[in-house]
Amino acid sequence: MKKYILSCTLLAILAACGGNEEKKTTDTAAAGTAATASTDRSNNPDYQKGLELVGKSDCLTCHKVGDKLIGPSYKEVAAKYENNEENLTMLAGKIIKGGQGVWGNVPMTPHAQLSEEDAKQMVKYIFTLKD
Numbered sequence: 712m713k714k715y716i717l718s719c720t721l722l723a724i725l726a727a728c729g730g731n732e733e734k735k736t737t738d739t740a741a742a743g744t745a746a747t748a749s750t751d752r753s754n755n756p757d758y759q760k761g762l763e764l765v766g767k768s769d770c771l772t773c774h775k776v777g778d779k780l781i782g783p784s785y786k787e788v789a790a791k792y793e794n795n796e797e798n799l800t801m802l803a804g805k806i807i808k809g810g811q812g813v814w815g816n817v818p819m820t821p822h823a824q825l826s827e828e829d830a831k832q833m834v835k836y837i838f839t840l841k842d
């Protein structure tokens with residue numbers, strides 16, 4: 712009899728846990744849908760191409776999309792500058808030649824091997840991160 716009660720209790724606990732688990736999954740799934748709905752950039756060719764170039768270079772050792780690392784977050788950069796031809800050229804130049812003094816005293820290393828076209832594509836990617 713004792714054993715029977717015990718296994719009933721166990722079953723009840725298992726069932727309760729199982730129930731919770733299921734609820735959590737649905738919650739995260741819902742949150743995931745909401746996040747993609749407001750920030751879906753995957754169809755933007757500037758986003759895709761720029762992200763690929765940024766991923767191939769060393770940018771992500773110093774930059775993150777949403778948090779400051781050694782350099783400013785890409786979202787901060789996107790928020791600071793207007794998306795126009797002048798800033799595109801200026802920022803691409805900084806990526807190639809390096810920069811210092813805009814965000815603090817830590818310098819950004821130059822990337823002399825990058826073509827201006829690739830550097831501009833990276834800046835275009837950063838501009839797609841504007842909120």
Ligand code: HEC
Pocket residue numbers: 765768769770771772773774781782783788802805806810811812813814815816817818819820822833834837
């Ligand atoms: C060694 C670390 C480091 C690497 C690698 C790096 N950055 Fe930076 N980056 C920085 C720092 C530090 C700053 C802030 C410089 C300043 O204050 O002017 C910065 C600034 C920037 C800015 C803003 C410039 C401005 O004047 O506002 C852009 C855009 C940028 N980085 C893009 C890139 C891209 C794209 C790459 C990859 C090709 C890259 N960074 C690689 C450290 C780095």
